[in-house]
Amino acid sequence: MSTDHETRLAGLLRAALDGDEACYADFLRSVAQLVRIMARRKLAAAGSAEPEDVVQETLLAIHLKRHTWRPGSPVMPWIHAMARYKIIDVHRRRGRRVEIDIEEFANVLEAESHETVSARDVGKALAGLAEGQRSVVAAISVEGRSISETARKLGMKETAVRVALHRGLAAIAARFGRPET
Amino acid sequence: MKTDNLISAIAADNARPVIRQGQIWALATGAAVLVAAATFFATLGPRPDIAAAATTVHFLFKFVVTIAFAGSALLVLDRLARPGADGPRSLRWLGLAPALLAIGIGVELLLQPTAQWQMLAEGKNSLVCLTYIPLIGLGPLGLLILGLRRGAPTRPGLAGVVAGLVAGGIAASFYAAHCTDDSPLFVATWYTLAVAMLGAAGGIAGRLFARW
Numbered sequence: 001m002s003t004d005h006e007t008r009l010a011g012l013l014r015a016a017l018d019g020d021e022a023c024y025a026d027f028l029r030s031v032a033q034l035v036r037i038m039a040r041r042k043l044a045a046a047g048s049a050e051p052e053d054v055v056q057e058t059l060l061a062i063h064l065k066r067h068t069w070r071p072g073s074p075v076m077p078w079i080h081a082m083a084r085y086k087i088i089d090v091h092r093r094r095g096r097r098v099e100i101d102i103e104e105f106a107n108v109l110e111a112e113s114h115e116t117v118s119a120r121d122v123g124k125a126l127a128g129l130a131e132g133q134r135s136v137v138a139a140i141s142v143e144g145r146s147i148s149e150t151a152r153k154l155g156m157k158e159t160a161v162r163v164a165l166h167r168g169l170a171a172i173a174a175r176f177g178r179p180e181t
Numbered sequence: 182m183k184t185d186n187l188i189s190a191i192a193a194d195n196a197r198p199v200i201r202q203g204q205i206w207a208l209a210t211g212a213a214v215l216v217a218a219a220t221f222f223a224t225l226g227p228r229p230d231i232a233a234a235a236t237t238v239h240f241l242f243k244f245v246v247t248i249a250f251a252g253s254a255l256l257v258l259d260r261l262a263r264p265g266a267d268g269p270r271s272l273r274w275l276g277l278a279p280a281l282l283a284i285g286i287g288v289e290l291l292l293q294p295t296a297q298w299q300m301l302a303e304g305k306n307s308l309v310c311l312t313y314i315p316l317i318g319l320g321p322l323g324l325l326i327l328g329l330r331r332g333a334p335t336r337p338g339l340a341g342v343v344a345g346l347v348a349g350g351i352a353a354s355f356y357a358a359h360c361t362d363d364s365p366l367f368v369a370t371w372y373t374l375a376v377a378m379l380g381a382a383g384g385i386a387g388r389l390f391a392r393w
Binding site for chain 2: 016055060
């Protein structure tokens, strides 16, 4: 089972690190699916939190920490450790403990899963961004525009759009670490 | 927000060049060594008889131990900064330098009369050692914690301790050029204590600053 996933995902991430946007989106969609099943099981058992929040937090973390993967080393344990850290983090913030082992992660790979509920936390964090970053992130994510379309629409340079997008995503990710209000 | 929408935004952010964690460590440790060197030469400086000392096994052995310690701790730190890289298991590499030191102590105990042991362990510079190794290591510790923040330690406290040990190893490697107490008995007693202080400081710093 896992060798297929391992080879495919490692290949996609390697291409992504070389700048291939389509491979990167493919990689992220697969990761979302894996983490979703894992999070749904864990969080349902503890009766708390929206699994999709964990999925999105993990995707952001993987994005901002993708330079910690060493090409050539296994990618599945890296994804698993990242998701595990984020699930435990969510529980810690809600005052619970959770144990996750890798066996369950492996079983999860067999199943199919689709997003059912959209997350609230990322949406909330997006709303809290500074105006410039928010309009850029919203244009690219919610409206599905490309970098160049966004630049034209907002009357910005493409490099400025890229910077605002990166800072906006980093700011959204940073918000999760804070205690809930 | 829908996850697919978030994925579009993340994928669009991929064009920026990614600085690899290995490059981050190269930068952080390079800067750490420079800062340690600057602090060392501004405060203590090498001992006056360093040329003569450098011909003795006792003096050189100190560097074998401290440099081996800094190097192995750096490898462990790198593992701890990468999720799923078996960080905790790599902790055993930290045993390398203590094992070398234990051999040195064994030889020292064979060569030196029992009556000398206590005097050799106490030395003359214990307070200087306990003051200056932490002092020289403080800047390097800060730089390594910065490097750790760019990583993704799933155990930030533990990774912070190891960052403190790397800083301690670097600081001790400079301090050893100043200190006239060359016995492995002195190194095992006071260097260990001084490096442990940096490890403790690193643990706190890791918990505070290396979460993600």
